[in-house]
Amino acid sequence: MKILLLILFFFDACTSLHSVGGKKINYDVFPEEKELTSLTIELDTAIFRYPFRIRICGNKAVVMDLHNTDYYYHMFTYPEFTYLSSFGKKGEAPSEMLSADNIRFSNQHEAWTLDANKTQLVRLGFSLSGSGDSLLSREVVSLDNDILRALDFSIYNDSTFIIPDYSGKNRFCWVNRHGHLINRIGSIPTFNKDALKYSAPALAQAWRSFIDYNPCKDVLAVVTQLGEVLEIYNLKDTTHTVCVGPHGEPEFRQSKGYAVPTGIMGFSDIQVTDHYIYTVFHGRTFKELGRQKGHVIDGGRYIYVFSLKGEPVCKYNLDRYIYGIYVDESRGVIIATDVNSDQPLVEFRMAHSEI
Template sequence: MFSSHLSWISKLLLLILVVGILSSCSQSPKTFLGIKYLDFPEEKHLLAQVIELDTALFRYPFRIRIERDKAIVMDLHSSDYYGHLFQYPSFQYLSSFGRRGDSPTEMLSMENFRLYNHELWTLDANKSELTRLDFSSSGDSLFREETVTLDEDILRPLDFAIYNDTTFVIPDYSGESRFLKVNCKGKLIEKIGAIPTANEKALQEARPALAQAWRSFLDYNSRNGVLAAVTQLGEVVEIYNLKDRTHVIRIGEHDEPEFKVSDGYGIPTGIMGFSDVQVTDSAIYAVFHGTSFKEIARQSGKLPDGGKYIYVFSLKGEPMCKYVLDHYIYGIWVDEATKTIMATNVNSDQPIVKFSFGSV
């Protein structure tokens, strides 16, 4: 088992990514620029099947993606390699990639990775680079093909999605817009949306700080044109249809991200919200925590790390189903064809779990 101390340290490291550069304003939202949701028409309890791995690789298994007969798991706080390739569904270990280090071919961090056209893209925020990797002819390893350096005026990117063959979508942490479209050379080509906050003062006076508080995880489905973003703090779900240019904002009972400033540091005052999201062909699935920072501080690392809920929304943002889980998880991969959810669990030496679900 991982120690609770490691879990607590990992949680703090995640929070530093969110609030480390907040510099001004406190937030206490009262009204919203979106549609409230309070409950789901259906609630189901899911039991996990723990996948037994024959090798110990992970310090903080954060993301999981599956394509055909391969599964890839990302380790957010790895000391050696950030990515690990497995056979699927057996989860036999094949190889690792994304070696940690400061040489030109190594990575200082990995925030996320995406599979697209049978290739893999990774994001290194510390180097401000996107890297494309391809599978070997045998399919049991990944090798580096190209690296794209992002423009200097794109503030520290903490997530990305692939829009098409030549374009990426990246959150805008300047606060000037919500997202940026960036071309395959790393150049900014379009700004999308705005932070949907009710805090007009922060929007006018402290946009970069506000943008960091609104850090969101995102996913894009090119088949239906839906881009979904879920806030790491608070409980806000945004759905952008990039084909018809519609935008839906859904806000849960925990409201928009909250923070205050103490001794020059931004301190979250609300809850840990979402930690992953996937847009399938028919729905949006998001991992939700809902744990208050007061409780996190009071428990001093004794709480399990992760979310115990998966919220399911329609592609237009209507709440559909809430899954209540028997394990705490961070990242998910959903296969609607087989009614399967694979997830990562940072609290165990066996970090991969499987849930089976019915129609929602």
């Protein structure tokens, strides 16, 4: 009976988000604006091609490398960053990966990876060997065909995942441990109602988002890769907040059913801590990016910090372009990846007033 009540509560909470209009916050400036200088993290190995994401749990750090020729993931000790091993071998064999789209620690002993091209989530467990720590496959979960092109995910609990919905019908898919779609929630908070009605899949492509979920606060936060939109879903009280910056919502034109970006590059990463929401923001137009010659600079030079309710807190102006972040509030630092550098891992010391 208790299990049935929990299931009913879960679906009631998720379904109620459909009807919440959502609080709107338009922000132009941040109460604090500070300059941050990076400190290069010296590594004992040179293995990166395009270090896109970094995840840290306990004394382990994993860097996701999008364009590596052999392995998608590289593991280090934390905070020393001594190289341990690489895993997620690139290839078409059953035990190999066709793509790497994200990695999430579920605890200090295991992590989940997403392979969008194989439509699979894979649970990896730590194994101690003579050559150091490594992660080995423990479970493979194939996703339902109803889940259209899963490009990101978060772990909701031991039996449920949250995956963005790219059908355009809703905002998120709730997926169980067997890969089955169990519910959809939310909708794209766009003013372009014609696109939502007549070309929802293209609109969903333009609204491609990066997500993060904090189970302690029951807060799911979402940022758009194009434009400047942050959404906050408080799953405890079922409220929905939409924060829109000066660049507005994603801009695009349609071509043969696909969305072609026409505005700006927006956010590239997000983390929800127990105190704040941290995001990496680019803010450069595609015209500006197209004018680059020679060595192309990729990434954003800003970290935006918001409260868990969506109020702007602090804008960090960085001395380099970065892509992915991990915020360690206990140490007061942000670890970031720089895809433009031969020394791609850097550290920033945080400086907003309440840290």
